[in-house]
Amino acid sequence: xxxxxxxxxxxxxxxxxxxxxxxxxxxxxxxxxxxxxxxxxxxxxxxxxxxxxxxxxxxxxxxxxxxxxxxxxxxxxxxxxxxxxxxxxxxxxxxxxxxxxxxxxxxxxxxxxxxxxxxxxxxxxxxxxxxxxxxxxxxxxxxxxxxxxxxxxxxxxxxxx
Amino acid sequence: xxxxxxxxxxxxxxxxxxxxxxxxxxxxxxxxxxxxxxxxxxxxxxxxxxxxxxxxxxxxxxxxxxxxxxxxxxxxxxxxxxxxxxxxxxxxxxxxxxxxxxxxxxxxxxxxxxxxxxxxxxxxxxxxxxxxxxxxxxxxxxxxxxxxxxxxxxxxxxxxx
DNA sequence: GTTACTCGGACTCATCTTGTCCGAGTAACT
DNA sequence: AGTTACTCGGACAAGATGAGTCCGAGTAAC
Numbered sequence: 001x002x003x004x005x006x007x008x009x010x011x012x013x014x015x016x017x018x019x020x021x022x023x024x025x026x027x028x029x030x031x032x033x034x035x036x037x038x039x040x041x042x043x044x045x046x047x048x049x050x051x052x053x054x055x056x057x058x059x060x061x062x063x064x065x066x067x068x069x070x071x072x073x074x075x076x077x078x079x080x081x082x083x084x085x086x087x088x089x090x091x092x093x094x095x096x097x098x099x100x101x102x103x104x105x106x107x108x109x110x111x112x113x114x115x116x117x118x119x120x121x122x123x124x125x126x127x128x129x130x131x132x133x134x135x136x137x138x139x140x141x142x143x144x145x146x147x148x149x150x151x152x153x154x155x156x157x158x159x160x161x
Numbered sequence: 162x163x164x165x166x167x168x169x170x171x172x173x174x175x176x177x178x179x180x181x182x183x184x185x186x187x188x189x190x191x192x193x194x195x196x197x198x199x200x201x202x203x204x205x206x207x208x209x210x211x212x213x214x215x216x217x218x219x220x221x222x223x224x225x226x227x228x229x230x231x232x233x234x235x236x237x238x239x240x241x242x243x244x245x246x247x248x249x250x251x252x253x254x255x256x257x258x259x260x261x262x263x264x265x266x267x268x269x270x271x272x273x274x275x276x277x278x279x280x281x282x283x284x285x286x287x288x289x290x291x292x293x294x295x296x297x298x299x300x301x302x303x304x305x306x307x308x309x310x311x312x313x314x315x316x317x318x319x320x321x322x
Numbered sequence: 323g324t325t326a327c328t329c330g331g332a333c334t335c336a337t338c339t340t341g342t343c344c345g346a347g348t349a350a351c352t
Numbered sequence: 353a354g355t356t357a358c359t360c361g362g363a364c365a366a367g368a369t370g371a372g373t374c375c376g377a378g379t380a381a382c
Contacts, residue, residue, distance in 0.1 A: 001162075001163075001164050001165070001239070001243045001244065001246075001248045002162075002163065002248060002338085002370095003162050003248040003249050003250075004162070004370070004371090005250070005252070005370090005371080006370090006371085007249065007277075008249070008250075008251065008252060008254065008273065008274075009254070011273045012254060012255075012273065015273070023328090025327085025328065025329090026328085026329075027327095027328090031258065031259070032258050032259065032260060033254045033257060033258050034254070034257035034258040034259075034261075035254065035257075036371090036372060036373080038372065038373050038374070039371065039372050039373080041329075041330085042371090042372085044329090045329080045330070045331085048329090048330095055328085055329055055330090056328080056329090056379090056380090057327090057328050057329055057330095057377095057378060057379050057380075058326095058327070058328060058329090058378075058379035058380030058381070059325090059326065059327050059328070059379075059380050059381045059382085060327080060328085060380070060381075061327075061328045061329075061379075061380075062328075062329090063329090074276060074277070074280070078162070082162045083162065085162075087162045087163060087164040087248075088164050088168065088169070089164075089166070089169075090169065091166070091169060093169065093170070093173060093194045093195070093196065094173070094304075096194060096195035096196075097192065097193050097194050097195040098192070098193065098195075098315065099193060099308075099311055099312060099315055100195075101304055101308070105304065108303060111296055111299035111300050111302075111303055112169065112172045112173065112176070112296055113169075114299070115235060115288075115291045115295075115296060115299075116168075116235070116288075118287060118291075119235070119284050119285075119287035119288045119291075120284065121287075122283045122284055122286070122287040123280050123281065123283055123284035123287075124280075125283070126279060126280035126282075126283040126284075127276075127277075127280045130276045130279075130280075134276070135272055135273055135276060138272035138275070138276075139272050141272075142269060142272055143255075143262055143266065147260075147262070150260055151260060154259065154260055163339095163369085165339070165340090166339085166340080167339090167340090184359090186358085186359065186360090187359085187360075188359090197340090197341060197342080199341065199342050199343075200340065200341050200342075202360075202361085203340090203341085205360090206360080206361070206362085209360090209361095216359085216360055216361090217348090217349090217359080217360090218346095218347060218348050218349075218358090218359050218360055218361095219347075219348035219349030219350075219357095219358070219359060219360090220348075220349050220350050220351085220356090220357065220358050220359070221349070221350075221358080221359085222348075222349075222358075222359045222360075223359075223360090224360090
């Protein structure tokens, strides 16, 4: 059970993007977080493909959120970066071997897969209940209101303003 | 987000083991499910290391459940086979970069990691709420009571009785 | 029209999971 | 008690997946 490490980067980037209505280049996000810019680009492309952020090319381009932070959930980001597929995949081994269950008797899903998917549903519901806006609020609560403001000024200060 | 495929095998094996109080060889479990015996052995070893099943060596040996099926949860099996570590790992990137949060200011966990771990907790609770006995009951309900009985007779019929 | 900066996809490398093998140990049988 | 055959256990390769890097296409500013 291992989640792609890019999810953490993507979430932090989404929180940072809430501070700027103007596009932010991927290189700047990478510098801010001190991570590989080449690799962070891959995660941002995943977010763009999912429609969570949109890219602006050319000079003074970059990435910006497409929707309001309140309407982007953690589940959206996880699905975009880590893939939407379920963690548990049922290979229907009940239909194999000498005592295989006949295919026509398998009307519903395998009980084992059903239980695993129920647990995954609980996980997804918990992720869907938290938005990027919630995260930004929590960051302000723990690191102080000056944290995100500092990010905002740093983002524009390094550019033209 | 990908779970080890061995989890599915291990769960099916645990359900099968509920039908037999006597040790079942790994090779027989592999034949029953039509999977690689060499690889299934690895999963069973993980279950044994976790104390969920115990091995009996020598002739007419094999694996048997150590506890009652009612006291073995899906979470136990998942932790044993797939590892107990969290799926989301926080690398504390908030403490990196030009605007790094000072270490002494990081009293609590990163809000992002906190949200992810909350979701994982919901997943684990759902897994801990289901036991191997529940799965066996569900299998009987869907495939009919003769399914597990057939497994039991097949297990002993192939041996000596 | 030029320039410089941006994203986008194709490529390579490390890591992990999957899958396999043979040797140590033990209980049954003679 | 000796032999035998069957069991688990850990050490050993191969394929697949993810991590990380690179350069070219496109675009907005100058």
